[in-house]
Amino acid sequence: MTSSHVFHPTILRAYDIRGIVGETLFEADARALGAAFGTLVRRDGGKVVCVGYDGRVSSPALEAALVEGLVSTGVGVRRVGRGPTPMLYFAVKTTGADAGIMVTGSHNPPTHNGFKMLFQSRPVFGDDIRTLGTLAATGDLETGDGTVETVDLQDAYVERLLADFTHPEASGLRVAWDAGNGAAGEIMSRLAARLPGQHRLMFAEIDGTFPNHHPDPTEPENLEDLRRAVATDKAHVGIAFDGDGDRIGLIDGDGRILWGDQLLMLLARDILATRPGATVIADVKASQTLFDEVERLGGQPLMWKTGHSLIKVKMLETGAPLAGEMSGHLFLADRYYGFDDALYAAVRLLDLIAALPGFDLAAVHRALPSAINTPELRFPCAEERKFAVIDEVAARLKAGGATFSDVDGVRVRNAHGWWLLRASNTQAVLVARCEGATGADLDALKADLTAHLREAGLDLPS
Incomplete structure (x- = not known):
């Protein structure tokens, strides 16, 4: 396959490739992606790519086209079939493959679909995705006669998930x-x-x-x-x-509901008991109570950028055994592989619950450190304007001597608590959140955030 192919400009995203089937995403895109990804793998010395797909109506056809593209570059393809994305990650980790692609629309509407990719234990995102687009557009592709095999890893995956449940008596x-x-x-x-x-x-x-x-x-x-x-x-x-x-x-x-940062608190208590001083990573939307609790437990809290690919890279850099996002991605490198596997997280959390008197998770939840916060607020802001707004707000905060983090947008701390304003990497929106100890504190934070938004010519949504 040497012909060039241009992807619809909206489907090459920050962390993956996503589009609307039949409108912006077609089987030809899957085929071209396979050829570009296989080229990337071969030129980096790789030989084998695992492929899986989710339960969407469009996924089998996209998977077949993807495999066709991969094979055209001379790589070996290991098809692991239908299942969850973490089972595809598990396949890459345990079968000696060099890379993997999952055909999945994640939590998006039924008409959407896409691809999540990893190569040599790291996610493929950002510049890598742009490189795939360039390879496809220029037709600068490897050719060869690849091979295809089908493997059934469900039994092995289930056994691995169950391996860390330690309370068989919890009838x-x-x-x-x-x-x-x-x-x-x-x-x-x-x-x-x-x-x-x-x-x-x-x-x-x-x-x-x-x-x-x-x-x-x-x-x-x-x-x-x-x-x-x-x-x-x-x-x-x-x-x-x-x-x-x-x-x-x-x-x-x-x-x-236990939110993502509260689940991290429960897991941090368990992991830091055996790994004192370990780093625990959470995204900038997480509650300050989480970072304070990790520090109280003797861990090293690290606030990082939102995005599962960015979190995974930071885990590799720091050797952190635990990380998570408010979105419910939980990453465990303690006794596991470090990728976001909700099924494994469920087993680990059930193991903690099984050890509680009366299995009373509700009592533990009520005793967790808490604060009053807004939900995640999302409101439209033009793609070409959203990052400029963050820069303008940061400049005013710096000029005013405010205490803030600019790891991902701006997260401002003051006597009342904190507020966050960041630009989405995947949509033309700004994202905001506020948290205070009391209702009055929260009102003060919302007023401060609103003032900064109005100075940028924007209004906070109701």
């Missing part, structure tokens, strides 16, 4: 599970069948039309079915997954 544990008809459903069902206790499985059938609710556990409305199941069964915990199984949502026995 009284009650769990409700919700796969949202996403790609995690089959593995979720197999896990639940092997774990002790009573388990209710919801929407475990993989269905790319997502007939019951959208598979995004960060949106409270998508957790309502799970909340009702927890209440009906008097379950100790409810667990939800996104469309491709790399993000998790959790509900305690009282029906209250």
